[in-house]
Amino acid sequence: MTTKATLAERDLRYQRLYEAMQAAGLDAMLVAGKGHWWTGRGYIRYLTDFHLWGHDGILLIPVHGEPALTLSSHAVAQLIARRGWISDAFGDIALVPRAVTFVKSRKLTSARIGVAGMRSIIGAGVLADLRTALPQVNFVDADQLIDQVRMIRSELEIKQITELWDLSKACMERFVEVITPGKSGLGLAAECSRVALEGGARDILAFISEQPGRVEVPDDTLLRCDDITRYHMELCGPSGHWSEITVSCAYRAPTELEDRLMESELRAYAAIRAAARPGATLSQLAALFEQILLADGWQLGPAPRHFDFHGQGMDAIEAPWFAPEPEWGASQSWPLEAGMTFSYHPNRDVRPLVPWGTGINEDILITPDGAKRFSGEWDLRWRRM
Numbered sequence: 001m002t003t004k005a006t007l008a009e010r011d012l013r014y015q016r017l018y019e020a021m022q023a024a025g026l027d028a029m030l031v032a033g034k035g036h037w038w039t040g041r042g043y044i045r046y047l048t049d050f051h052l053w054g055h056d057g058i059l060l061i062p063v064h065g066e067p068a069l070t071l072s073s074h075a076v077a078q079l080i081a082r083r084g085w086i087s088d089a090f091g092d093i094a095l096v097p098r099a100v101t102f103v104k105s106r107k108l109t110s111a112r113i114g115v116a117g118m119r120s121i122i123g124a125g126v127l128a129d130l131r132t133a134l135p136q137v138n139f140v141d142a143d144q145l146i147d148q149v150r151m152i153r154s155e156l157e158i159k160q161i162t163e164l165w166d167l168s169k170a171c172m173e174r175f176v177e178v179i180t181p182g183k184s185g186l187g188l189a190a191e192c193s194r195v196a197l198e199g200g201a202r203d204i205l206a207f208i209s210e211q212p213g214r215v216e217v218p219d220d221t222l223l224r225c226d227d228i229t230r231y232h233m234e235l236c237g238p239s240g241h242w243s244e245i246t247v248s249c250a251y252r253a254p255t256e257l258e259d260r261l262m263e264s265e266l267r268a269y270a271a272i273r274a275a276a277r278p279g280a281t282l283s284q285l286a287a288l289f290e291q292i293l294l295a296d297g298w299q300l301g302p303a304p305r306h307f308d309f310h311g312q313g314m315d316a317i318e319a320p321w322f323a324p325e326p327e328w329g330a331s332q333s334w335p336l337e338a339g340m341t342f343s344y345h346p347n348r349d350v351r352p353l354v355p356w357g358t359g360i361n362e363d364i365l366i367t368p369d370g371a372k373r374f375s376g377e378w379d380l381r382w383r384r385m
Contacts, residue, residue, distance in 0.1 A: 032117030114142025185218030301349030
């Protein structure tokens, strides 16, 4: 049984958004949506509780007055209206005419309107047409505003993510149960996906690896199962939230270096969870990871571009995030707040060379006392097969 969002949850999310809008001097928001796995779907799901598997949309949220949605599918717009969070929903291939009608009907033609999704979601042509049709409106970038609102998870969201992690672990335990030499990656992924879909998952992304440094989408290749076989799954659950989880099945004894690196990274993870309190920053946590590896005698290679941490909620990647390479992720090293959730997967190119890295990857919740693992006691070490 999955916990469903309620109208009380809707009201809580909207009230937090209204307060942020008023603090920023906005009269309304235009929230852009796109049925994209990684980013763009989450804004609409967060504010409508509807899983947007495709299509583009614009959601108008005035500080005073009822919200309204236009979507590039009439059928889906009606489904959203029946969900109950947004009753004024309209579908048309052309988004701008109805969005303009909504703005005019709510007497916002001279308003200051924030646009959520201005940088990466709303189409340049759509925004240009809105500006032409509404020349007195002051459209401003409101990406950061909505990101800051939704990055703090409600109690209901935290419960939903915890339930998603129970499902995610069940998927990976199924992988460990059924993996045998000669099975195909597709066959194994199907076994895991069946568990996920029966549990209400909406989207599944999977990778498999039997060679260090080489990660593949599962295909019909038959697995050898004579070294390390690693399976990684990113799952969008019934509530629209995402998880990331990895299991590494060891068909040989890990080398001394592999075990040593595993212990170093587990120590770093424990230290980071203790330090991940409100007020700390992601860059500080990344520095702590490196400090522990250096203290354990590892030499570090160039700073990677891969995220050490990124926010994760109803988009697979949300703000804030951090990557060690300068100017790639450091600008998003915002102070932590209780209620933030992150995908945790720092790693470094180390010397001496290690055949297989650890593959440590899971999700954490920031609390007043440090970070809490959504996985509970999930074993991050090698699965000895």
